[in-house]
Amino acid sequence: MNLLTQLELKMHFTESENILAQYILEHGEEVVKMSIHTFAKKTYSSPATIVRLAKKCGLSGFNDLKITLAKELSLHTSKEIDPNFPFDKDDDFNTIINNLTLLHKETIDDSAALLDQKTLNQCVKLLDKADSIDLYGLGNSLLVAQSFAHNMMRIGKQVNFRTMAGEQGFLARVSNPKHVAIIISYSGETDEIIRIAKTLKKQKTKIIAITSLGDNQLSHYSDLILHISSKEKIFNKMAPFSSLLSIQYICTMLYACFFSLNYNEHKAFKLHYDYEEDLRHPFYSPINEK
Structure with a gap:
């Protein structure tokens, strides 16, 4: 840390x-x-x-x-925009928009610089071999986890995550060496997350941590680590503008690289799923692609 x-x-x-x-x-x-x-x-x-x-x-x-x-x-x-308070009380809407746009660009650039391709490759191979991928996180991390799970489901890969209090602990207890766990934690120090990591180690489940730079507790239990842009404070901030975007970027890269392993198969599965199951448009709508 x-x-x-x-x-x-x-x-x-x-x-x-x-x-x-x-x-x-x-x-x-x-x-x-x-x-x-x-x-x-x-x-x-x-x-x-x-x-x-x-x-x-x-x-x-x-x-x-x-x-x-x-x-x-x-x-x-070193960056122009403060990730914790990217605008002041007297700033107009135009300044707010420009500052947040610049913060998003800086966060993506920082996240890309931190993304080690060798580690990413190892993570994707682990996910490909796993019978099941289990996601763990708290608060805002679960919003990104849900999006990642949804994308993976639509190409036929089983991903589990739980949102109710205590359920993630049970999910960890029924894990096994054929599972791979992705744990998302900015600080890497949350008590519940560390308990889950300890349980997963007992179950001999491989752990991919998405966490901040530094020597935090979570990193000690993890097999592979993908680093979040770590310029944001834990408490003293307006919102997790930067950290949440960085987590989303990492999960997007994981999904995209996983998709590329079996590109044609995943593309076919995704398009078939969308045509058969996506009900956003009526079947006879003129904007339906079928």
Whole structure:
């Protein structure tokens, strides 16, 4: 898990460390230029507390924290549009439209750069060999999962996903080595998702994780990892504009590459399904293609 995400989640921090974490999130660019003593004075803390916070984040000390922070801030500020708040309260509709359009383009470019083709190829081969593909995720991730499952179903590939509370845990328990699991989690740290991942490992099910960059818990249980564009904060944001689009992009690439493995067969199945089962238009409508 990257440093900024750890600071935002405040996992296992003391009250004093929470104050330090919040200060870094709000004044990161200033902190990078501070000495440990200046930072301690600004936050009414001590150098020892600052070092403890750094070590809880997997870093050796304050200098290591500053180096890591500077790198992550450069990623977050290298683009023109803030993915967390892409427009301000005084912006007109035209500015909002332009900013979100640019954010979408930046997110797609970032997602494409993160997509490792060797890993994608391995994922597609796993999906092709699987008797069943099982999708796991919470909240907004399920919206993308549902679309992916729908597309796969229309080319004849069985995909399971559950939306009711607790059902994903049961789905994991009845999994087996002939299944492949796709787990979608931006943070990779959600308790329910980690429990599901642990269960799947016990069932010897291969796991494909769609998650953010960094050393999160989910990545430790996964066989293959596809990375989401990770410039968005967990809580402090307007909406998951960037992360949801990045997840959708990855799932689209998975579907498209899977389709290409048996292109003619999948095309024939898809067109036959649409002609026979898609009831959006009356049979005798002049716009029906049949």
